[in-house]
Structure formats: C-alpha cells, structure tokens
Amino acid sequence: MAKKNNQHKLVLNFLQKEQGKAFNYKQICSRLGIQDPSGRNHIIKTLKKLKHKGQITELDRGKYTVKNTKLFYQGTLDLTSSGNGYIVCEEFEQDVFVDRKHLSNAFHRDTVTFSLIRSKKRGKKEGTIVEIIQRSRSTYVGTLEVFDKVFCIQPNNISNQLFLISKEDTFKAQVGDRVLVEMVSWKKKSKYPNAKVIEILGTPGTHETEIHSIMATHGLPWRFDNQIEKEAEKLSPEISKEELSKRIDFREILTITIDPKDAKDFDDAISFRELKKDVFEVGIHIADVSHFVQEDSLLDKEAFSRGTSVYLVDRVVPMLPEKLSNLVCSLRPNEEKYTFSAVFTLNATGEIIEEWFGRTVICSDNRFSYEEAQHIIENKSQDIPENISLTGKKEKISSDVLKAITTLDKIAKIKREKRLKNGAISFDKIEVKFNLTPEKLPDSIYFKQSKAANHLIEEFMLLANQQVARFIGNQEPAPDFVYRVHDEPNDEKLMQLARIASGFGYKLNLTTPEQIAKSINHLLKKCKNTKEAYLLDTLAVRSMSKAVYTTKNIGHYGLGFDFYTHFTSPIRRYPDVVVHRLLAYYLQKKKTNTSELETQMKHCTDREVLATKAERDSIKFMQVKYMSDRVGQHFEGIISGVTERGIFIELTESKCEGFIPIQQIPEDYFVFEPHNYCMVGQHTKQTYRLGDPVEVALLKTNLIKRQIELELIT
Numbered sequence: 001m002a003k004k005n006n007q008h009k010l011v012l013n014f015l016q017k018e019q020g021k022a023f024n025y026k027q028i029c030s031r032l033g034i035q036d037p038s039g040r041n042h043i044i045k046t047l048k049k050l051k052h053k054g055q056i057t058e059l060d061r062g063k064y065t066v067k068n069t070k071l072f073y074q075g076t077l078d079l080t081s082s083g084n085g086y087i088v089c090e091e092f093e094q095d096v097f098v099d100r101k102h103l104s105n106a107f108h109r110d111t112v113t114f115s116l117i118r119s120k121k122r123g124k125k126e127g128t129i130v131e132i133i134q135r136s137r138s139t140y141v142g143t144l145e146v147f148d149k150v151f152c153i154q155p156n157n158i159s160n161q162l163f164l165i166s167k168e169d170t171f172k173a174q175v176g177d178r179v180l181v182e183m184v185s186w187k188k189k190s191k192y193p194n195a196k197v198i199e200i201l202g203t204p205g206t207h208e209t210e211i212h213s214i215m216a217t218h219g220l221p222w223r224f225d226n227q228i229e230k231e232a233e234k235l236s237p238e239i240s241k242e243e244l245s246k247r248i249d250f251r252e253i254l255t256i257t258i259d260p261k262d263a264k265d266f267d268d269a270i271s272f273r274e275l276k277k278d279v280f281e282v283g284i285h286i287a288d289v290s291h292f293v294q295e296d297s298l299l300d301k302e303a304f305s306r307g308t309s310v311y312l313v314d315r316v317v318p319m320l321p322e323k324l325s326n327l328v329c330s331l332r333p334n335e336e337k338y339t340f341s342a343v344f345t346l347n348a349t350g351e352i353i354e355e356w357f358g359r360t361v362i363c364s365d366n367r368f369s370y371e372e373a374q375h376i377i378e379n380k381s382q383d384i385p386e387n388i389s390l391t392g393k394k395e396k397i398s399s400d401v402l403k404a405i406t407t408l409d410k411i412a413k414i415k416r417e418k419r420l421k422n423g424a425i426s427f428d429k430i431e432v433k434f435n436l437t438p439e440k441l442p443d444s445i446y447f448k449q450s451k452a453a454n455h456l457i458e459e460f461m462l463l464a465n466q467q468v469a470r471f472i473g474n475q476e477p478a479p480d481f482v483y484r485v486h487d488e489p490n491d492e493k494l495m496q497l498a499r500i501a502s503g504f505g506y507k508l509n510l511t512t513p514e515q516i517a518k519s520i521n522h523l524l525k526k527c528k529n530t531k532e533a534y535l536l537d538t539l540a541v542r543s544m545s546k547a548v549y550t551t552k553n554i555g556h557y558g559l560g561f562d563f564y565t566h567f568t569s570p571i572r573r574y575p576d577v578v579v580h581r582l583l584a585y586y587l588q589k590k591k592t593n594t595s596e597l598e599t600q601m602k603h604c605t606d607r608e609v610l611a612t613k614a615e616r617d618s619i620k621f622m623q624v625k626y627m628s629d630r631v632g633q634h635f636e637g638i639i640s641g642v643t644e645r646g647i648f649i650e651l652t653e654s655k656c657e658g659f660i661p662i663q664q665i666p667e668d669y670f671v672f673e674p675h676n677y678c679m680v681g682q683h684t685k686q687t688y689r690l691g692d693p694v695e696v697a698l699l700k701t702n703l704i705k706r707q708i709e710l711e712l713i714t
Helices: 002-017 025-032 037-052 207-217 226-233 298-306 322-328 370-379 399-421 452-473 491-503 513-526 533-543 574-587 597-630
Strands: 056-060 063-066 073-079 085-088 096-098 111-117 126-134 139-143 145-147 150-153 163-165 178-185 194-202 255-259 268-276 279-287 336-347 352-363 366-369 430-436 442-449 483-485 548-550 634-643 646-651 657-661 670-673 678-681 687-689 693-702 707-713
Touching: 002 025, 002 037, 002 063, 025 037, 037 056, 037 063, 073 096, 073 126, 096 111, 139 150, 139 194, 139 207, 163 178, 178 207, 194 207, 207 597, 226 298, 226 322, 255 370, 255 399, 255 452, 268 336, 268 399, 268 452, 279 352, 279 399, 279 452, 298 574, 298 597, 336 452, 336 574, 352 452, 352 574, 366 370, 370 399, 370 452, 399 452, 430 597, 442 597, 452 483, 452 574, 491 513, 491 533, 513 533, 533 634, 548 597, 574 597, 597 657, 597 693, 597 707, 634 657, 634 687, 646 693, 657 693
Parallel strands: 096 126, 163 194, 255 366, 657 707
Antiparallel strands: 056 063, 073 085, 073 111, 085 096, 111 126, 139 178, 145 150, 150 163, 178 194, 255 268, 268 279, 279 336, 336 352, 430 442, 483 548, 634 646, 634 693, 646 657, 670 678, 678 687, 693 707
C-alpha cells in the first residue's frame, strides 16, 4: 500500500510542478526515469486512479494535467485588433484567451486578475477578467466632443470607449481640439470612465498636433525637465590625467566612424592596424556612457524610464539629453573620447586569434557617411566626389584609411557569408525615408537599403555583441547578465509557410532549427523576383519570434548565435548601458546587485516595442500627408495584407499603404479565407491573394486617422 501511495505522490508532485502542461504516460515515465514494463504499467494504473479521484484531468486522449486548485491568476492583457485579448501569465505555457465580453473594462497591457472558464475549443485555455490591478497608462489622447451637453473623448487607440469630462475639467479646451486626458475614476456600474483634460495638443490634422498626438499616445516625453538638463550640463568632455591612467590609450591608432549622413550622435568607432602580414588588430570602440551616467543618478533614472531613443520621421526623442548624446559621449572626429572597447586580433578570414575587453580613450581620425564609405569600397579610390561628400567638396583620404576600409570590408564579407551559411536568417529590409522641406513637409520618398558599407559596420558590431556575451556566458559559474535573445519560430506559422510554399513548388525542411533557418534562407533566395516573393517573405517574417532582453540566455535564433547581447549603442539603448556596467564589474572580479535585472529588462523590451509603434505611426502620418495631393491618380501596388474587413495595398512607387474595404471590391461578393491569405469571389472565383500585383486609384486620405482609401481598378 505504501508503495502505491508513494507512486501516487510521485506522479502528482511531477504534474503539480508542471502545472499548465499535459503529459502522456510515456512522457511521465521518461521524466521520472521509469524504464521497465512493470513500472510503466503501474504509472498507467496510477494515472487512471488519480483521474477517478478527481485529482488530475485528462485534457486530451491519454494526456493528463493536474487540476487547478487556484481560482485566480495574475497576468498582462494583450488586446488584438479584433477586440478580443490574450493574457500573458507565467503560470501557463500558452497565453489565455479572453473574449471581448469578458474584458471587464480592461485595456491593452493592463495588469489583471483573471479566472479560467470552460473553453469551447479543446485544449485552449480561456479566461474572464475579475479585477484590474494596475492600468498600463493613465493618460489618453482624443478629440474633445460634446453629446447631449456632455463633454467626452474617444481615445485614439481604444475603439468603442468614451471617456466623460465635466465642463470644469475641460482645461479651457474647445470642442474639436485634440487633447491629452487623464483618467480619474471609473464607477463600477458606469459604462464610461471619468477623465480630465491635462494638455491641449492643438487642431487635428496640423503637423505639430499630429506628431505630438503620436508622442502623447505612446507616452513619449516632449522634453527633459530642468533638473535633468542641469545634471547633464555639469558633465565635461575633457579627458583627465587620472582617468586616462586607468585606460588603454588608442589615440594614436587609426580610427574611423561610419554613420548615416544626418547622424548627430556617434555610438561606435572602429580602429585598425596591421600587426603583420594578414594579421590585423580591429578595435570596436563604444561611447562610454556608463562613465558619465552613474547608477541611480537622476540621469540614470531618466534614461531607464525612457529605455530607448525614438526616431520619428521629423525628430528624435532621445534617451539622453543633447549635451550627452551629441557632445560629451558622441565619438566626433578629432575629439578625444572615453570608450569601452572590444579589441580583436583577426586573421584575413576574420577568425579570432586574441580578444580583449576594457575601457579606453580614442580620437577618431575621420567621420564617413555610408555613401562615402560605399564609394570607397566600390571604387577602391582615395577620392570622394563632391556630390556625396559630407563637406560638399571633393575630398581625398589617405592610403592608410583606404587600406583600413577595404580590408575591413573583405573581412566583413567573409564573416557575413559564414554567418548566413551557419543558419543566420537574412531578410532584405527596405526602410522608407523622407526628404523634408524646412516646414517639415514630405517633399519626396526614398528607400534605404543595406549595402557593403552597412554590412561592414553591422558585422563588426555583431562580432563585439556576440563576443562580449560569450565572454560572460562561458564563465563558471556564469554570472547574471543581459542577453538579447530570439526564440525559435512559431511551429504553427512555420507549417502554414511550408504549406503555402509547397503550392508554389518550394519545399521547406522543418526537421531541426538549423535546417529550418537554412531552408528559409534558401526559399527567400530562390523565390526572389517572382510573383510569390512578397507572400512568402511576409509569411517567413510572421513566423519569427520577437527578440527580447532577458537574463535567461537561449541564444539568438535569427542570427544563429549561442550568445548575444547589446553592447554597441549605449547612447540610444539603456540595456547597452547596463551591459557596460556589468562587464566592468566582472572584469574587476566585483559583485553587484542583479536582483532587479530581469524586471528592468522586461521594461526595456516594452519600451522598445512602444518606440517601434510610435516610429511606424509617424511614418504612416507622413505617407498620408505625402499622398494627400494625389487624389484621383492611379498607382501600381501589391496586396500587403488581407483581413476579414478588406485588403491592404502597398504602392510600389512610394511604399505607402492604403486600404480597400471588402464591400468595395467590385464585380462579386468576396469572402475572406484566412488560411490561404486571400479573398475569393463567391460567383466568379476571382482571387486576391497576399502579394498579388494590382492597379488602384487613390480615393481619399485622412490625416487625422492616418488612412489612405483606395479603389481597385479591374
């Protein structure tokens, strides 16, 4: 009897530890180390008895999980465009679905308490929100309106929700003004929360109002407060003898920077010298922000709060005050600067012979734009023509600089080829950029594509990031550290990609993570310049997980690295500042408090996501503004999205995206087929699929909603 009870306890303890997961008897035996047939039979009988007693549940045929004894759980709500949501909860492997009718007035990213309810879909957890523990935000943006003599707004980013505002809380705003409001209360039986106006943003549709609305919607600050600016002003860029004595001096070694032509803050520089034939010393020197921004100082707290610099179309919302980002820390040419460096001795194929990490001082000899560096690489020439020169005049570089750039380019090309061969995934990213008039109006659109000069910088920054992470991660025992990780692709989305690709005659090997990566690279290369390229590229991107900051290293799938961090951009990313601090501590064999590190990195990941959304919104606004005087014109485009509401079209010439409602698709009644990413006419069987080329006319634009409405030309 005792033996049976022990086995019951053993199985029950195992399932309780793995709460939220289901296992069959083979998996349980394997995890418990039971291999003999008799032991397996006992486990089968034990599972049946525990189920009969109601202590465990058979979720699926032969798969068991422990019954939830908890009634309530806590998590973060993610709302989808459909109005339904998912709760991310650490206690469950999969997110918990919440139907819109069970949201209980919770908004996107709110921290909530929820309970589980019986789901109609087998194996899918479903919940209902019981309580809102903490709102993700307290301020919202909308246009002041009046209905039945009651003032209200409907927030821009929350559909079908009015906020009521009393007359005395309008802050002298007029009906029609775009305003920033703060939620003050929400009575239990009321459908609507009460709010008050805290700032008038301006007239909807005007440039400054719309940009400020984007910033306010995403909680981006307009400016630094006076105390922060005063702290920054105290900092001096001067090099002290005392500090210099603690650093390795690289000032006499050839050093260059390569950045966008309009860059003002320079995070990174590269030094180069030939040690002997085909052996080179390459230093990746990064602005030593952590020297100036001391832990727990006002500047540090502000930088952490912001998390990252945000690059809107017409302005930058910096992480650090301008005195730091553009002057004190920025690696400007012919100025001595403090840096934190990763220095490598490399052979001609980029293999590492030696490496060193530590604090240094440098003096950059030359600043190049990507266009200038690209010209040098392509032409192997010391001459830079005036049409691409940063000075607007014809320039001549030294033979040493020419050798440095061309040698670094050769090594970078070899390293890039090896990286892709080893499983790194390569997506051709095209960035939309605008040439703006002095009034900040979009004059023209151009596309930024990576070339050899971009790849040169990318490969050496990847090298530094990878080797810093490897240096820490390989220590025994490995101390707490910040990693930039990227999980394996979503299995379900990969299967969809494989199914769609097979319809075009392509095969994907999904046997191992390494084979998947190589197979996706092969697919993207093979389908390039075909009619199905856009569809397959989009589905491949969608199958990928999102990269995050964490202390738990699982490697970076997209890059094919076992170790990876962010070390190279501390002027614009807070995790890089933390990485510098931790590396400095560990190099000196010191200990530091890392108890809050994981929580801090989650905040940094959230701020990065928010920054990406704000940047996209500003691009969308500029695209709509650019297209506003082109109503009636015809354009070539590609179907860039298919939803139950209609189809999105990306215009080939400008990359601007417009929308055609499903009821406006002519000549038939169309039905959305989500698994095939297409619309199908019920009578004609006419199909509009993701990636199909189409011709459209521009019907109208809406600056306030940032929408472009198109008409299909058949």
